[in-house]
Amino acid sequence: MEITVLPAISELLLLLLILAGILATGIGYIWLNYKIWKYPFYLPLTLLFGISLGGYTYANGASQLAAAFFGTIPFLIGLYFKRGLKGDFKSSTYFLAPAVIGVIFLFLYPLVFEFYLSFRDLSLRTFSDWITTGHVPLADNYGLSNYIEVFQNRATGQSFIFVLWRTIMWTAINLFFHLSVGLVLALLLNAKGVKGVAIYRTLLTLPWVIPQVIAVLVWRADFNESIGFINQFITVVNQLFSFEWSGNVIMPLTWIGFEPKAWFLDGSALFTAACIVNIWLGIPFMMINFLGALQSIPHSVYEAASIDGATWMQKFRHVTVPLLKPVMVPASILGAIWTFNNLNVIFLMTDGGRYEGADILVTDLFKQSFTYYRYGFAAAYSFVIFAILCILTVIQFRVTRPRHASTT
Amino acid sequence: MRFSNFLKGALAGLAIAGAAHAAPTKISFWEQDSSEAGKEMDKWISVFEKKNPEYKIVRQHYENEELRSKFLRSSVTGDGADIVYGPNDLAGVFNTAGVIRKVDDLIPANKFNPAALNIVKLKGSTWGIPLSEGNHLMVFYNKKLVKDAPKDFATIIENGKKMTNPAKNEYGLAMFQSEPFWFVPLMGGFDAWPLETKNGQTKVTINTPETVKALQFLVDLKNKHKIIPADCDYDCAKSMFLSGKAPYHINGDWEANAMREKFGADLGVAPLPLVNETGKRATPLLGGRFLFVNKAITDKKLAGVKKFVEFITSKNVQLRMATRLDRIPATLEARNAPELAKVKTLKPLIDSAEFAKASPSEVEMRAAWDGLRIMVQRAMSGKETVAQAVKTGQKAADEALSAIQTEKKTKAH
């Protein structure tokens, strides 16, 4: 099939033109503000400008919310100039402008929009009202019913607290194995005198580069209860480690739960399976990160340590760990956030939410809201997840920060 | 075209007004059919455009769920496709959201098979234009392993037991056993049905003695007769049958072509068998593929859509659909055509459709699916007894139902 090349390029050139236009407008706007911020009519003027901007957007078919948002922004900027900047910080303001414009459009406005929606009853039934009139009715209980419902127990016996607990377990288990196995593999690859590191490294990164959909699908086929490989593997390994004792076959590995399972119909087994798959997928990223950090530690440091008579363990504790920490801390924090919000793996492992018992908060959000297109409820649920994650991250910062701060 | 749209927006006023004038009216067309069907549709479109150069039809393919959420989302900004082609249950979702228009004025009702029209009739109006009937389950059997078509489930169980050998991964019956779409036919065989509409209010009826019997029957296939594996999803069932590890396979008409390609003359196709206990046939859900029209469509485009609909429901196109895509045509003209009787591959599909029940298009069915899925899974995994699972299923469906019907409730109070 032939490729069409040209539209993309011309379109992108146009995009650059638009961006330059937006940027020039933004810079010009700031310049103007610096010129006139001192005058007494400044604040009323920004107010007027905001109102006309809001009116303009509203007249052009935007929703009331969007109009209100873009109507207030100029006034807020005006306040910031008058109260905060006071004619100073000129360079920083110009430098920030491009990013701020982007963030306002694609982070701040969506957040405000979703916050508004979380108090509204936007679902299939009210959808046509929204399209035709732009109006969405307030949810029950002064708009709080969406939030109340998030915390209510479901008919299937699944409570919010339990899903939250499972999400935290999911994050902790995955993070632990990603970090520890990644670190061990990186140490092994970085060991002196090991040949063929390039080959090992290439093979070990395979799980990261293969598209997740197909990787998870293959895993799912392997986890099949009757014909999948995993259960066969478990049976064979159990057989390998079995022995006979007074006429009975004893399989010691089954004592620790190592036995064939109904991986999809049994909720906790499904959760285990999802963890295994996600651990498998995520190890390469951490491994390569740690490997990079280890390679940046000069060998002379170790040599100096061995001259001082340090043992392997001591070198690891006093040389490797402190030097790895600047990588480990941010990697674990970001890794935790990304794992907490990881929609893909569980969604695909449960066959798009078909199997129950392994849902974490994000997949539950997806299932509860988008099967029935309950947008208002979805917004409320998202905010709850968002708030929980913020709190957990603050805690994680508190735990890792003090020692980290002392090294910088 | 897209590029010039973009220009218009970006440099408002500088757009070339002349170019837009002569250009044909663009009708955007979203579908979620198979790739073979996609190729066939491209042919329809190119023949249609040759006849009607004043219209241009732009086809886009999406996956099922993506099509739904995308169409809803785009409708907010008025950018949804002008026509959407998909299974009948789209009618419930789109109609509830108020994003599609009635089509009674677009088509003569007497042109179509009444059963097909009935599927997308909600609240007394027709919401989709039927193109084909189908999407129903049937039994595929491997003639190398079993000679005759199964008449009743007793035959399947009897023959299946002979074929079952778990050590070799061989089982009597391969089907997507924990999916409610495969369970609802059994419900029909036991006189149970998941939805009930009374006085305009639709309720989910899972917790009934009949459902208990049907579910017990399914569980027995696994636990008592042991002719189905511990767990088997769609892919597993299909691959078991294809590799000759199962003599019987329950799957939909959409796989008929792939099965024929694989087995050739060794493939047998039969309607779902009788349930011995009641003497009734298991009733697959008969859906179909329909064309839905955007509510916000302009009159100019609507005229084009009308012409397009006339074209694709013409005898020639309908018969092409039957021969090339294994679809049961929806127009009476094509169904009664002598040519259709000659299409051997289609006959078993029509035969099995005879015993089918119309697939509910109401949005409430989504809640029923959710409840049924939980029920079947819990019962099949042994996590709950059949009686418990039925109760859980009902509860889950009711909860889901209240999520869909929130507004109704608040208005009533």
Add this chain to the structure above:
Amino acid sequence: MLLLPRGFSMSKSLSKRFLQLSVIHLLLTAACITAIFPVARVVSISFRNTDTVATSDAFNFPPRGEATFGDYVEFFSQAVIPYELFEVKETPDTTVTVVEEDPILVDPDDPFASLDELDAVDAPRKWYSNYTDLFTKHLFAQWIYNSLVISFSAAFIGVFLAATAAYAFARFSFPGKKLAGGFLFTTQMIPAPMMIIPVYLVVKSLNLGNTYAGLVLAMSVTTLPFSIMVLKGYFETVPKSLEDAARVDGCSPISAFFRILLPLSTPALAIAFLFSFTSAWTDFLLASTLIDDVELRPWTLGIMEFSGNFDARWGLFAAGSVVIAIPSMMLFLYSAKYVVSGLTLGGVKG
């Protein structure tokens, strides 16, 4: 580490070292096997014609007492490299085509006749057909091209926006700096499904729906927070005196930034670029929200065409995945060392 301990006799330490190395190789090999095992299956599926993922062949493992060492070896080796992979070439698919006379289309004026002739010439299926079909029958090359264009431009624009903002964060103080930094870090925690509708509405209202441009814009902004964190950290390590000297010579802050700081920060810019590129290259959600046309889809979206609910062509999907994995791996191996130094340099400081 794992250096030779001092004070050992040569032969003893040599043998110990040999032991160490073999343990290391053993562990690494085990890890590689685990990494390869599902990937090898993906490769074997990519040659299949039947479009199922499951392998229904049970490995008939002998019962306890009868299993020999060879059986175990065979079992595990088959798990890692599916035998199917080797059989595939020897047994080319001979699809049973039901040759039947087309009973209907005998009409010479049939408008479809000429169209049907076109696809009658279908080459026979080869064992590698899934790979060739990707490029001859599907728009796979176009999708890869789209992904490249989108990822490159998103990374360029993203890095530009991030660099200027990071400079302001690193070099200047301004009221609300902490708040702004905190907000940027918080954006990392937004659950992805939350952004679908509002981002769609914003991009649509800018009249950039269903265009490369809209997608590029959205992608470049989503990676902004991470890039700003990385670049800010790096800028802080560049001595301020260099710019001060330039400022004394009459340079404006803007030209000091472009002429002095940016050339010095190429490693950090590379990190931010590669990070933005990778996340754009693998993005699915934004693309599926903003792009409609099949000719505009990036590969992540395009490849999903082969995964239809009841029309899945996993053979094609797997072949596409293998094709994609190769450049992704090169990108990943190359970029990973930059990303790590980015984490080290930038740190995550809220």
